[in-house]
Amino acid sequence: MLCDTQHAKDWIRSRRLLLPLMIVLGIETSCDETAAAIVDGGMRVLSSVVRDQIAQHRPYGGVVPEVASRNHVVAIPEVIEEAVKQAGLEWGDIGAVAATYGPGLASSLLVGLSAGKALAMSLGVPFIGIDHIEAHIYSVFLNMDADTRAGICPFVALAVSGGHTCLVRVEQLGHYRLLGQTVDDAAGEAFDKGATLLGLGYPGGPAIDKAARSGDPAFVSFPRGRQKKEAEEIKGLNPELCFSFSGLKTALLYYLKKHPLSDDRHELASLAASYQAAIIDALISRCDKAITDETHIAAAGGVSLNSVLRSGLAEMASRRGITLLLAEPRFCADNAAMIAGLAGAGGGISGPAALELDATPGLRLAAAS
Ligand code: KG4
Ligand code: ZN
Numbered sequence: 001m002l003c004d005t006q007h008a009k010d011w012i013r014s015r016r017l018l019l020p021l022m023i024v025l026g027i028e029t030s031c032d033e034t035a036a037a038i039v040d041g042g043m044r045v046l047s048s049v050v051r052d053q054i055a056q057h058r059p060y061g062g063v064v065p066e067v068a069s070r071n072h073v074v075a076i077p078e079v080i081e082e083a084v085k086q087a088g089l090e091w092g093d094i095g096a097v098a099a100t101y102g103p104g105l106a107s108s109l110l111v112g113l114s115a116g117k118a119l120a121m122s123l124g125v126p127f128i129g130i131d132h133i134e135a136h137i138y139s140v141f142l143n144m145d146a147d148t149r150a151g152i153c154p155f156v157a158l159a160v161s162g163g164h165t166c167l168v169r170v171e172q173l174g175h176y177r178l179l180g181q182t183v184d185d186a187a188g189e190a191f192d193k194g195a196t197l198l199g200l201g202y203p204g205g206p207a208i209d210k211a212a213r214s215g216d217p218a219f220v221s222f223p224r225g226r227q228k229k230e231a232e233e234i235k236g237l238n239p240e241l242c243f244s245f246s247g248l249k250t251a252l253l254y255y256l257k258k259h260p261l262s263d264d265r266h267e268l269a270s271l272a273a274s275y276q277a278a279i280i281d282a283l284i285s286r287c288d289k290a291i292t293d294e295t296h297i298a299a300a301g302g303v304s305l306n307s308v309l310r311s312g313l314a315e316m317a318s319r320r321g322i323t324l325l326l327a328e329p330r331f332c333a334d335n336a337a338m339i340a341g342l343a344g345a346g347g348g349i350s351g352p353a354a355l356e357l358d359a360t361p362g363l364r365l366a367a368a369s
Pocket of ligand 2: 136162302333
């Protein structure tokens, strides 16, 4: 029975890839951003509204799931209405509604998924369930011209955010192979936890990026290591392409126990720069190993906003003679344009199976569709 359901889903997914839609309203609530967007033909972004909850989670130094879902419930009607208004459309112009169904926080996912299904039913249009990681990868295609898009596959995508860090080979839209992933913390989590230890506040990624600008990245040599044993236990993955960031956070903690923070601003900047360098070196070295001379490289997700990662990947791409694809900064962190875009390009699950989708916190990227 399970096999039959899976078979049916695979069939629907493969059909979906043949049937691109036009105007799609996308909804994203997998973590703490409440977002809605409208994308035409999978490419042209007509509106993208993102309401963050940074102020609500700052006192806790991280995302509190119950707080996030409560805020999604309050914000989602307004955010959706704003997306339709900003696009200059009427409800009747919407051809389909798409929403993230995983991975993410269960209670957050449920809000957007339920809103998406209800809206699709009330408008009498198809509903499409979208994988959040696949959508992050798709974000590099948004507003891209048709010629660049046609010649860009295959490429290796680094999906790097607060909840995920993985390397995926993209043969074409809908055909993926997971090459490596983190065995513990995500890179964004490492940034957020490191920033808390350094007293730099929340969210940690932008704070470390900023503080590190005037620092010396060679001030402390933090570990870039991978935990081979755990990586080998993730079946089928090359340990050389896996990541581990929990040891790095512990190394910073021990360093600070021995050398408590002082008022020296330059020392703080250098600690931030050294910590950041350890994360970024780990990311770039895995990308370098994962690409071949025929594959291009893409980076997506909140951490792909990092200035040192962007310049390091650009340097690597030029050295290897390949193209670097980065999403526009407004589409790097969580947003709904990537959800509507992927759905409009034919990705995701639709048909009766879509209306039965449950919020799936541990969803894993499908190998092929
Ligand atoms: O993609 P995203 O909005 O949410 C998830 O899907 O998790 O990513 C959020 C993460 C946070 O951990 C944040 O600290 C990190 O992206 N981030 C950055 C930067 N801007 C955001 N990390 C490093 N450097 C940045 N400039
Ligand atoms: Zn994300």
